Amino acid sequence: MNASHANSAAPHAGHYYVPQPTLYPVFLSGGMFLLALGFILLMNKFAPGPWVMAGGSAVIIFVLFKWFGAVIAENQRGAYTDWEDKSFRQGMVWFIGSEVMFFAAFFGALFYCRNISVPALAHMDPAFTLYKDFTAAWPTAGPKGAPFTPMGAWGIPAINTALLLSSGVTLTFAHWGLMKGSRSQLNLGLILTVLLGVIFLGFQAYEYHHAYTEMGLTMGAGVYGATFFMLTGFHGFHVTLGAIMLAVVTGRCLAGHFDARRHFAFEAVAWYWHFVDVVWLLLFVVVYWL
Incomplete structure (x- = not known):
């Protein structure tokens, strides 16, 4: 924190800073309501659904842009x-x-379905079960699910694992640069981290397209398809948010906003990104490999 910051902070140094009242929370709640309403309309095939979702998304993006700008x-x-x-x-x-x-x-x-409910269906009393030929083999689409090809671990998933692990290294490299005052190392590490995250998302989008068009692996492919897309999809959503946050932090670093003592925003995003990395490692082992 430079001298001008220290001087401006001095009058309230002994008090917790409380910002002025704002309507941003109200607008954000309204945008989230519109987004949820639009999704419900879309799921029920009402024509205004996509437009309501778009309106809600626009309100959310606007509020976040303005609110975070005020915090910065x-x-x-x-x-x-x-x-x-x-x-x-x-x-x-x-x-x-x-x-x-x-x-x-x-x-x-996923654990419950794979280790409890699927074996239970396969080992029911033949006199009572409706699925006499069903086995507990995994992956499965269930007793009457459509056939599909499971996603292997050693193609795009392995590449994406390498990308995310590398992004953790480049982010740590950037952190070291910040702590020792090397702006060039800081900025290079962050730019590489964002780039690796975007490449990861590109590969995941290709993987989804391949799964739907050529493998028969969809959300409707029984319990395997549902758990696969819920876990990898939500993880991809978190990678998207993390990449956006890293891009914002990169812009702030390029503007010289952080130093070795004051850099909470950088560290918060770094913690989030490393958490996303750990979740992906678990996904790779449990969903793709085993």
Whole structure:
């Protein structure tokens, strides 16, 4: 934090910073409502559904752009002190903890289906079961699911694993650059991290297209298809959010916003990205490999 920041922060150094009241939360809630309403209309084949979703998405993007912009401006004028920094870090820890629970629910569903419900169907009393020829082999589409080809581990999934692991290395390289004051190392590491994340998403989009058009692997391909797309799809959504956040942080670093002492936003995004990496490793082993 430079001298101008320290001087502007001095008047409230002993008090937790409280921003002025804002309507951003109200607008954000309205945008989320429109997004959910549009999705419901779309699922029920009402024509306005996509337009309502687009409107809700536009409101959300606008509010986030303005709200985060206001937070960045507050930080740049020195409104936040060590007290706020500690609070932000605690909040990020709790947020990532909630994300752990989110993915744990889907991994738990996969475990239940694969190790409990599918074997139970296969070993029911022949006198009562409707599926006498059903076996507990995995992957399965269920007793009456459409045939499909399961996704192998050693093609695009292995490449994507290498990409995400490499992105963790480049992000750590950027962090080291920040801590030792090397702006060129910081910026190069972040740019490479964003690039690797975008390439990952491109490969995943190709994998999905290949699965739907050539492998018969869709959301309707029984329990395997449902769990496959729920886990990998939500992970891809998190990679998308992480890449966007990294791009924003890269822009801020190029503008010289962080230094070795004050860089919570950088660290928060780095924690999030490393969490996404760990989730992918679990996905690769449990969903693709085993």
